[in-house]
Amino acid sequence: MTSPTRSPKETAVAEGVLEIDRISKRYGTVRALHEMTFDVRAGELFGFVGSNGAGKTTTMRIALGVLAADGGEVRWDGRPVDLATRRRIGYMPEERGLYPKMKAREQLVYLAQLHGMSAADARRATDGWIDRLGLDARRDDEVQKLSLGNQQRVQLIAALVHEPAVLVLDEPFSGLDPVAVDLMSEVLREQANRGVPVLFSSHQLDLVERLCDRVGIVRSGQMVASGGVTELRESGPVRLVVDGADADWATGLPGVRVVATEGGRTTVELSEGADDQEVLAAALKAGPVKEFSRLRPSLAELFRNVVSEQGAS
Incomplete structure (x- = not known):
């Protein structure tokens, strides 16, 4: 059996905090974000919840540098996020971000190399994660021929394969059956146990309540409530x-x-x-x-x- 280059259960990462500090963004006259502020701490699962259009995806894209903010700052470990830091972020978009006609394993190896891994390390890490997430029988299938649930697993591997220091996941549980949800939950908890800050959005609030250390509720581009689940329930x-x-x-x-x-x-x-x-x-x-x-x-x-x-x- 192959395994990732380093076991996610055993290898710790350098501790750091992802800070979203007073981020604002407008699209013309529409205010998408207004002084959005929160942090995701080392070893923490942070659930990011809100209605459609509340600003979750916009916040994530600004954190990744895909969008520019009109104001505010994103920091990692106390310093503004730069290109080198962004290469250490594992991102899983809500929409499919994969090449549909490329084979699953081939694509994952390619993406790992884009993040700076050697070809040999990229292959070892890819094979380990394919085995971990139960995709071995589909490794040579084109992505477009996979079920939606298996495409979601490939997207998760793409976020994990380069051993990221931070995970930012937009609706990672969408389209998964209960067994796959349990497996993904286990993987995310393993990553947090390594010291990785994990930020993810989801509309499955029972899952967020069960899995997360802290939760942030977003409304109209602002963080309106955040804290531990027990703390929020007692408020x-x-x-x-x-x-x-x-x-x-x-x-x-x-x-x-x-x-x-x-x-x-x-x-x-x-x-x-x-x-x-x-x-x-x-x-x-x-x-x-x-x-x-x-x-x-x-x-x-x-x-x-x-x-x-x-x-x-």
């Missing part, structure tokens, strides 16, 4: 689930809004300063309480709240 209004009498007990309680009811199970949202113990006391006054717990929203619910705020503004 915002407090919601409580009370299983007891019907919801009449909550009517008129100051700072309390009934969000949902199902039989004796009531979900309420507390305004800032409202006392959860007063809520419990009111519920107990109405009858026995079988459950009294805090409800933490999923990442998908947080995202929907952000989108609804956009629509209301």
